[in-house]
Amino acid sequence: MTRRRREALAAYAFLAPDTIGLLVFVAIPMVLAFGVAFFKVDGFGNYQYVGLANYKLMAGDDQLWASLKVTAMYVVTFVPIAFVVSFALAMLVRNHFKGIGWVRSAFFLPNVVSLVVVGLIWQFLLVDKRGALSRLLAPLGLGDVSFLGTPSLALGTYVVISVWFLMGYQMLVFLAGLKDVPKELEDAASIDGAGPWQRFRYVIWPLLRPTSFFVVVNSTIGAVTGLQAFDLVFVLTKGGPARATSTVVLYIYEQAFTFNNMGYAAALTTVVVAILVVCTGLMFGFTRGGRFDED
Amino acid sequence: MAATPFPARQFSRRSVLRGGLGALAASAAGVPLLSACGGNSSGGDAKEMSFWNFYGPSDDQGPQSKWFVDTVEEWNKNNDVKVKLRYIPGKDYLNGTTLQTAFQSGQGPDIFLISPGDFLRYYNGGVLQDLGSALSDESKADYLPGLLEARSVDGKVYGLPMEIEPLAMYYSEAAFEKAGLSEADLPKTWDQTLAVAQKLTNGKQYGVMFETQPGYYQNFTWYPFMWQGDGNAIKDGKVAFDSPASVQALKFWGDTIKNKVAPRKPLGDGGGDVVSNLGSGAVAMQQSGIWAVADLRAKAKNFKYGIIPHPTPDGGKPATDLGGWAFVANSKGKNPEAAAKFIAWALGSTDAAGVERQRQWNTVVKTNVPPRKSVQQAADAKGAFAEGALKKFVSEIAPTGKPEPRFPPEVYQPIADAIQACQLNAADPAKAAADAAEKIDTFLKTYQGAPIS
Numbered sequence: 185m186t187r188r189r190r191e192a193l194a195a196y197a198f199l200a201p202d203t204i205g206l207l208v209f210v211a212i213p214m215v216l217a218f219g220v221a222f223f224k225v226d227g228f229g230n231y232q233y234v235g236l237a238n239y240k241l242m243a244g245d246d247q248l249w250a251s252l253k254v255t256a257m258y259v260v261t262f263v264p265i266a267f268v269v270s271f272a273l274a275m276l277v278r279n280h281f282k283g284i285g286w287v288r289s290a291f292f293l294p295n296v297v298s299l300v301v302v303g304l305i306w307q308f309l310l311v312d313k314r315g316a317l318s319r320l321l322a323p324l325g326l327g328d329v330s331f332l333g334t335p336s337l338a339l340g341t342y343v344v345i346s347v348w349f350l351m352g353y354q355m356l357v358f359l360a361g362l363k364d365v366p367k368e369l370e371d372a373a374s375i376d377g378a379g380p381w382q383r384f385r386y387v388i389w390p391l392l393r394p395t396s397f398f399v400v401v402n403s404t405i406g407a408v409t410g411l412q413a414f415d416l417v418f419v420l421t422k423g424g425p426a427r428a429t430s431t432v433v434l435y436i437y438e439q440a441f442t443f444n445n446m447g448y449a450a451a452l453t454t455v456v457v458a459i460l461v462v463c464t465g466l467m468f469g470f471t472r473g474g475r476f477d478e479d
Numbered sequence: 480m481a482a483t484p485f486p487a488r489q490f491s492r493r494s495v496l497r498g499g500l501g502a503l504a505a506s507a508a509g510v511p512l513l514s515a516c517g518g519n520s521s522g523g524d525a526k527e528m529s530f531w532n533f534y535g536p537s538d539d540q541g542p543q544s545k546w547f548v549d550t551v552e553e554w555n556k557n558n559d560v561k562v563k564l565r566y567i568p569g570k571d572y573l574n575g576t577t578l579q580t581a582f583q584s585g586q587g588p589d590i591f592l593i594s595p596g597d598f599l600r601y602y603n604g605g606v607l608q609d610l611g612s613a614l615s616d617e618s619k620a621d622y623l624p625g626l627l628e629a630r631s632v633d634g635k636v637y638g639l640p641m642e643i644e645p646l647a648m649y650y651s652e653a654a655f656e657k658a659g660l661s662e663a664d665l666p667k668t669w670d671q672t673l674a675v676a677q678k679l680t681n682g683k684q685y686g687v688m689f690e691t692q693p694g695y696y697q698n699f700t701w702y703p704f705m706w707q708g709d710g711n712a713i714k715d716g717k718v719a720f721d722s723p724a725s726v727q728a729l730k731f732w733g734d735t736i737k738n739k740v741a742p743r744k745p746l747g748d749g750g751g752d753v754v755s756n757l758g759s760g761a762v763a764m765q766q767s768g769i770w771a772v773a774d775l776r777a778k779a780k781n782f783k784y785g786i787i788p789h790p791t792p793d794g795g796k797p798a799t800d801l802g803g804w805a806f807v808a809n810s811k812g813k814n815p816e817a818a819a820k821f822i823a824w825a826l827g828s829t830d831a832a833g834v835e836r837q838r839q840w841n842t843v844v845k846t847n848v849p850p851r852k853s854v855q856q857a858a859d860a861k862g863a864f865a866e867g868a869l870k871k872f873v874s875e876i877a878p879t880g881k882p883e884p885r886f887p888p889e890v891y892q893p894i895a896d897a898i899q900a901c902q903l904n905a906a907d908p909a910k911a912a913a914d915a916a917e918k919i920d921t922f923l924k925t926y927q928g929a930p931i932s
Contacts, residue, residue, distance in 0.1 A: 228604035229585045312742040333743020335904045424693040426904035443888045
């Protein structure tokens with residue numbers, strides 16, 4: 185075997201576990217789910233071909249629309265806030281100072297905790313009247329506010345907790361992007377008389393576009409289908425109060441495992457995936473994949 | 480989701496996997512209902528049966544776990560067909576996916592535990608085994624009235640209840656004393672409840688608490704308040720939810736939040752967790768079930784409390800909900816006949832050992848009202864209900880109870896939404912009840928399963 189062939193073989197061997205994993209656990213289930221969407225599935229192994237009936241049901245399902253609205257509200261608040269916060273954090277811990285390792289680790293720490301534990305900790309902090317936050321706010325006359333029990337506040341609370349959880353990870357992505365910004369360019373700008381804001385606006389920000397694009401796409405998808413859209417809601421509120429946090433993923437779960445409507449749940453999944461593909465496509469289109477202007 | 484009648488064309492899961500989509504769309508009806516999938520639908524005679532439950536053998540090896548392990552050991556000693564326990568943690572059993580995915584793939588357990596809320600879903604799915612042939616008439620007659628009926632269809636019994644769990648109001652003696660209240664102030668009506676709760680509410684404590692988290696449990700705890708005004712969700716197969724009884728019950732729960740005398744978010748495991756809420760001093764009165772007696776005994780020994788029946792509305796009658804899980808057998812399991820025999824033996828035996836096994840479960844390792852007369856007598860003889868909360872539960876509260884309704888998800892969900900909207904989102908109770916009734920009505924028009932009660 186030639187060296188070239190051996191290397192090619194090694195490359196395939198290294199790629200194989202991931203490819204097989206993606207195929208078995210993502211691609212094949214996706215195709216099967218698309219198939220199941222054409223059936224009425226009763227949860228006891230019986231399949232009944234119903235054509236597009238599951239898709240037709242969606243139009244009259246107000247709870248589906250309500251849950252899509254919850255998810256949309258979540259995406260348009262969570263994605264920009266998480267972006268700004270994690271970017272600011274990355275700028276804060278970009279340059280070396282004493283104890284930087286600790287600071288970075290501290291910001292990243294929430295991300296290594298299980299989301300279920302995160303949910304429980306926050307629930308504890310936010311408990312009515314007796315939670316740490318209620319006590320802090322009591323002197324302001326806000327001790328009675330129930331952050332997770334009031335429909336108008338629950339979704340916002342959930343956004344704050346998700347940002348807190350994910351900011352460390354996104355900060356890391358931004359840090360990696362910032363590392364790729366050549367120091368010489370900043371120095372050159374500096375010599376040309378550019379102040380900190382101008383260096384940021386005209387050097388760092390344009391060069392970070394691919395990173396920013398990645399973060400936006402990634403956090404949008406995460407906000408719709410990621411762990412925080414299910415685990416966190418499931419632990420914190422189970423979709424309540426009064427369905428204020430019933431995300432579309434939670435709704436799909438309910439349809440599948442509470443109502444035993446596996447076929448309908450599968451159909452809903454394909455719609456959510458389609459919406460995501462369209463949204464991501466639009467983002468790609470508008471930003472040309474986050475490329476540099478001159479590409 | 481509105482139920483729409485689907486064309487009755489049956490396909491098996493195997494054919495889905497085998498044929499691929501194109502073939503499926505093309506191939507017409509007529510493939511017989513899946514039978515080869517997983518278990519043996521005609522009933523096998525395997526020598527081992529699985530028993531999924533959320534008690535044992537658990538990691539903590541507690542008394543309830545031990546009861547399950549011992550019961551199964553006892554059976555295995557004397558029978559050829561063995562039972563093998565599989566423990567599934569409660570949270571996963573109740574809200575998870577383990578049981579559902581197992582049945583969907585035809586790999587459901589031979590014996591399992593079922594709540595009233597799930598009964599019709601599994602019955603209509605055709606997986607519940609008729610226990611009749613394994614159950615003696617003597618045993619049937621031993622159950623308290625209504626309990627077997629709640630788990631029967633067309634006179635055939637499909638599940639044996641292991642316990643009765645009535646609901647009541649628990650109160651903290653210390654909280655009452657601190658507020659300068661005495662036993663005479665214990666509320667008997669809804670209005671009194673709101674007034675007393677007001678006096679008990681302070682910077683650190685709420686006066687009263689009902690479950691606020693959406694789910695089967697919340698519905699279960701709310702039904703008695705609807706029944707008190709002689710209302711129901713369904714009567715004689717037709718929707719009856721849009722009634723003054725439902726509206727006033729929805730309003731009462733909403734008022735506790737509106738008046739700021741009840742929390743929007745309970746501590747610990749929620750409404751049923753008395754130790755974390757009442758026991759910690761976060762609330763002064765709390766609705767919960769008979770299980771809380773055992774919980775308090777185990778985790779808050781020195782906590783002084785009492786119980787009272789649910790307060791009633793003006794002109795209303797006392798009512799409580801009799802919860803309780805049942806053993807059921809999978810008719811498509813590996814040996815449904817033997818599974819039925821096991822259940823009849825474990826819960827229904829009328830011999831001395833059988834009664835003692837039930838007494839242990841209901842009054843020693845757990846606190847329940849025993850579902851069988853002979854077991855109640857045996858427990859009484861041992862002084863189980865001689866005093867305190869349990870005495871009140873058995874003599875005063877349980878007799879006003881109805882078995883937990885077996886509403887399928889399509890009936891449960893609109894009611895759950897109405898409760899949530901009125902309790903936590905200040906919705907208009909009359910409108911919420913009417914909306915829910917309309918959804919239930921739409922569902923009932925096309926529903927074809929066993930009678931809903």
